[in-house]
Amino acid sequence: MSLRSFLSDVVYSVYSRRLIQQASGRHPRHIAVILDGNRRWAREAGFADPTHGHRVGAKKILDFLSWCREADVEVVTLWLLSTDNVRSRSSDEVAALLQIIPDIVDELSGPDAPWRIRIVGSPDVLPTEAAARLTAAALRTDGRDGMEVNIAVGYGGRQEIAGAVRKLLKQHADEGTTIHELAKILDVDHISEHLYTSGQPDPDLIIRTSGEQRLSGFLLWQSAHSEFWFTEAYWPAFRRVDFLRAVRDYAVRHRRYGG
Numbered sequence: 001m002s003l004r005s006f007l008s009d010v011v012y013s014v015y016s017r018r019l020i021q022q023a024s025g026r027h028p029r030h031i032a033v034i035l036d037g038n039r040r041w042a043r044e045a046g047f048a049d050p051t052h053g054h055r056v057g058a059k060k061i062l063d064f065l066s067w068c069r070e071a072d073v074e075v076v077t078l079w080l081l082s083t084d085n086v087r088s089r090s091s092d093e094v095a096a097l098l099q100i101i102p103d104i105v106d107e108l109s110g111p112d113a114p115w116r117i118r119i120v121g122s123p124d125v126l127p128t129e130a131a132a133r134l135t136a137a138a139l140r141t142d143g144r145d146g147m148e149v150n151i152a153v154g155y156g157g158r159q160e161i162a163g164a165v166r167k168l169l170k171q172h173a174d175e176g177t178t179i180h181e182l183a184k185i186l187d188v189d190h191i192s193e194h195l196y197t198s199g200q201p202d203p204d205l206i207i208r209t210s211g212e213q214r215l216s217g218f219l220l221w222q223s224a225h226s227e228f229w230f231t232e233a234y235w236p237a238f239r240r241v242d243f244l245r246a247v248r249d250y251a252v253r254h255r256r257y258g259g
Contacts, residue, residue, distance in 0.1 A: 028204035037210030037234030120196035121155035157220035164194035
């Protein structure tokens with residue numbers, strides 16, 4: 001190791017410890033992440049195949065989850081594939097993603113994985129084989145203790161809310177409730193109970209990589225009171241120090257619910 005590399009590691013270690021100290025105290029229970037910038041990272045790194053960025057980004061997930069466990073995070077939601085991606089990306093790229101994503105989810109659901117996986121999204125937009133692999137991976141972690149990990153695949157925020165309303169209407173129709181009766185009692189909790197994240201706390205902190213500063217439909221309902229943290233780093237280049245900065249910034253913010 002060169003002297004320059006050694007000094008860089010020392011500075012990085014000292015800075016990381018300082019961030020941990022600054023972030024002590026209030027920490028987010030639920031962190032949601034838009035894993036953006038994989039293709040741009042691949043292009044700027046000189047790779048002809050942009051799907052290489054998706055593969056490197058998939059491997060980054062294991063590191064990220066370990067950082068979240070160290071920070072006592074209870075729920076993590078990772079947006080890996082949107083409904084818009086399925087429709088707008090090239091068929092070759094979508095096919096590659098639908099191999100990469102089940103592969104990494106299989107790895108995340110291994111016998112020693114210290115978390116439970118929940119698949120959030122519409123399986124109808126996915127090929128049967130990919131949807132079956134994701135469902136099987138989640139079932140393998142059923143009943144495990146530890147952090148909950150939501151894998152958002154074939155996910156769209158508007159579609160989620162529409163689906164929740166459909167489930168709500170069907171439930172009450174099966175129970176014999178009329179539309180007029182439902183209209184009298186309907187509140188936000190009724191809809192929340194039918195979202196993909198039902199039973200989980202809403203995200204305290206939403207991180208988006210790659211410099212984009214928008215939600216793009218991610219967790220539209222659940223993000224009403226979330227804090228946001230945007231970084232220029234592409235997802236494959238996202239580091240532990242970036243994660244610690246996000247958690248530190250969250251810790252020092254004064255959350256104004258509804259204001």
